[in-house]
Amino acid sequence: MASLPLETLPFDDVTDFENADRGFIGALVPGVVEGAEGRTVWDNDAYAFLKADCPDTAHPSLWRQAQLASKQGLYEVTDGICQVRGLDLSNMTLVEGERGVVVIDPLISAETAAAALGLYREHRGDRPVTGLIYTHSHGDHFGGARGVLPRGTEEGVPILAPAGFLEQIEYFGDGYDVAFASHHWPTWGRENVVTFLSAQRDLYAYMHDQTLRLLNDGLTGPEIAEELQLPPALENSWHARGYYGSLSHNVKAICQRYLGWFNGNVATLWEHPPVELARRYVDSMGGADQTLAKARAYADSGDLRFAATLLNHLVFAEPGRTDAKEALAGVYDTLGHGAENGPWRNFYLTSAMELRHGENAALLDTANPEMATALTADMLIDSIAVRIDGPRAWDEDLTIDLVLTDEGSHHRLTLHNGALTHRTVTDPRTPAGLTLTLTKPQLLAVLAGRAPDSISTAGSPALLSRLFSYVTKADAAFPIVTP
Numbered sequence: 001m002a003s004l005p006l007e008t009l010p011f012d013d014v015t016d017f018e019n020a021d022r023g024f025i026g027a028l029v030p031g032v033v034e035g036a037e038g039r040t041v042w043d044n045d046a047y048a049f050l051k052a053d054c055p056d057t058a059h060p061s062l063w064r065q066a067q068l069a070s071k072q073g074l075y076e077v078t079d080g081i082c083q084v085r086g087l088d089l090s091n092m093t094l095v096e097g098e099r100g101v102v103v104i105d106p107l108i109s110a111e112t113a114a115a116a117l118g119l120y121r122e123h124r125g126d127r128p129v130t131g132l133i134y135t136h137s138h139g140d141h142f143g144g145a146r147g148v149l150p151r152g153t154e155e156g157v158p159i160l161a162p163a164g165f166l167e168q169i170e171y172f173g174d175g176y177d178v179a180f181a182s183h184h185w186p187t188w189g190r191e192n193v194v195t196f197l198s199a200q201r202d203l204y205a206y207m208h209d210q211t212l213r214l215l216n217d218g219l220t221g222p223e224i225a226e227e228l229q230l231p232p233a234l235e236n237s238w239h240a241r242g243y244y245g246s247l248s249h250n251v252k253a254i255c256q257r258y259l260g261w262f263n264g265n266v267a268t269l270w271e272h273p274p275v276e277l278a279r280r281y282v283d284s285m286g287g288a289d290q291t292l293a294k295a296r297a298y299a300d301s302g303d304l305r306f307a308a309t310l311l312n313h314l315v316f317a318e319p320g321r322t323d324a325k326e327a328l329a330g331v332y333d334t335l336g337h338g339a340e341n342g343p344w345r346n347f348y349l350t351s352a353m354e355l356r357h358g359e360n361a362a363l364l365d366t367a368n369p370e371m372a373t374a375l376t377a378d379m380l381i382d383s384i385a386v387r388i389d390g391p392r393a394w395d396e397d398l399t400i401d402l403v404l405t406d407e408g409s410h411h412r413l414t415l416h417n418g419a420l421t422h423r424t425v426t427d428p429r430t431p432a433g434l435t436l437t438l439t440k441p442q443l444l445a446v447l448a449g450r451a452p453d454s455i456s457t458a459g460s461p462a463l464l465s466r467l468f469s470y471v472t473k474a475d476a477a478f479p480i481v482t483p
Contacts, residue, residue: 008236009061016238020068020185025082025123027073033087033115041111044072044086057337062345065243068185074119077180082124084116089140090182092116100130105182106148108140113147132159135182143371169197184239196239203240206230207247211254220263221255246341275483278316285310288318292327299331307331315355316483325482329355332481351481359479372444377404377411380447381422384471390418393470398463401425401432406439415467434459 031044047070054063072086080096092113093104101120106113121127129149134142149157176193180186187196207228214224225248234240242249262269271277285291291314299307311328314321329352336348353360375383381402393415402411412432413422437456438446445452449468 016068020071023076025074025076028119031072033112035111041109042087059338059340061241061340074123077186078178082120084119087116088112094120100128102131103129103148104133105135105141107144109144110147113144117148134161141182199234199237199240203234207250208254211251215255221252225251242341244342275316278313281313282317288314292324304331304335319483325355354481359477385420387472388420388470389472393418398466399432400463401435403437404440434463
């Protein structure tokens with residue numbers, strides 16, 4: 001991917017830092033949110049190391065962005081509008097009215113949302129929440145709803161998820177005073193807002209259209225990612241840098257969206273799986289020792305990308321070679337330390353950790369009862385279907401009906417040829433082997449392995465046990481950069 005020199009970036013422009021500090025009212029001290037039994041849910045103080053100068057192990061541009069994004073506290077955006085930043089993955093916005101406050105995007109967890117609302121009320125008064133708005137369906141924009149509207153307080157409070165809110169650049173015209181969103185600091189002033197939004201518009205349009213132009217010239221995703229360069233005016237804009245979605249990454253995603261995985265070269269049509277492919281590469285290189293030596297030579301010459309390719313093949317071919325794993329981990333360390341893109345840095349460094357210590361089972365679990373309740377019945381059934389052990393269920397044949405009384409819907413589940421399919425029925429012509437009449441909350445309990453006594457059943461209850469006997473539990477700690 002072509003790129004302008006780092007020195008061309010305007011590091012002496014402190015406008016973003018001034019904007020990130022503007023309107024500061026107060027912070028949560030200490031910046032730690034705890035949950036039940038003292039469990040730490042969020043610790044913004046853990047980012048205090050960012051106050052220091054950028055070390056050699058981080059990209060200066062990413063370090064700058066992290067310094068800005070880690071600022072924590074309650075801020076006034078404009079009269080009657082405040083934001084709480086730095087207490088979760090997203091920001092909570094609060095719009096003050098005559099009777100109370102409307103909360104926009106209540107963060108990802110009830111604990112952080114409650115802490116953010118508490119910080120607001122500490123400085124702005126104990127205003128009741130009179131409305132709740134989700135800007136979109138990502139978990140960090142609605143998951144903490146119960147933190148601002150605990151059970152028993154939601155009666156009469158409208159909860160809105162607006163449609164068509166992406167078509168607004170032209171719509172508001174000269175009416176812009178300030179632009180603020182859920183993951184960064186605001187931009188003030190009509191001219192600055194228009195410049196900001198226009199550059200964002202041009203960024204996505206240029207990236208999409210130029211990718212397709214080169215795609216139509218016969219270039220593949222990796223080739224386009226190597227060639228495509230943003231206009232200098234965009235590449236030197238801080239808000240258009242690839243901190244989260246890099247140009248290289250997104251170009252390949254655009255190609256994937258239009259063409260799928262196959263690049264048209266039949267040599268890639270039916271390749272061996274990773275381990276078998278790796279064994280053949282290592283054999284062709286003259287064996288493991290030769291492969292390791294060549295990879296180290298490429299790394300020493302600065303070609304870390306090809307060194308990673310060779311060492312990856314060696315690790316998959318001979319996973320017991322700790323010297324190969326350590327060499328690859330060192331390459332990933334260097335690539336991670338030089339990455340401006342946050343996810344890429346995490347990918348590299350997490351991969352190095354797996355090579356040295358094995359796969360990591362510590363995962364972020366964003367699920368909660370409120371999210372499960374928001375899923376439709378079809379989604380809940382699909383969550384079971386994708387966990388059926390197909391080969392074990394090849395010879396199974398069963399039918400279960402779910403009659404949801406609170407939704408007035410009737411769903412028929414069929415397990416046949418190892419596939420769990422379902423459809424909505426109004427007048428079933430044949431009876432199911434088992435019919436469960438229940439509410440959606442009771443369905444959630446059934447899917448969680450609990451069977452409330454109040455469920456009405458007709459037919460053979462054993463069918464439910466047979467169905468769940470084929471449901472697997474995913475092992476989230478699977479290896480990625482090792483076989």
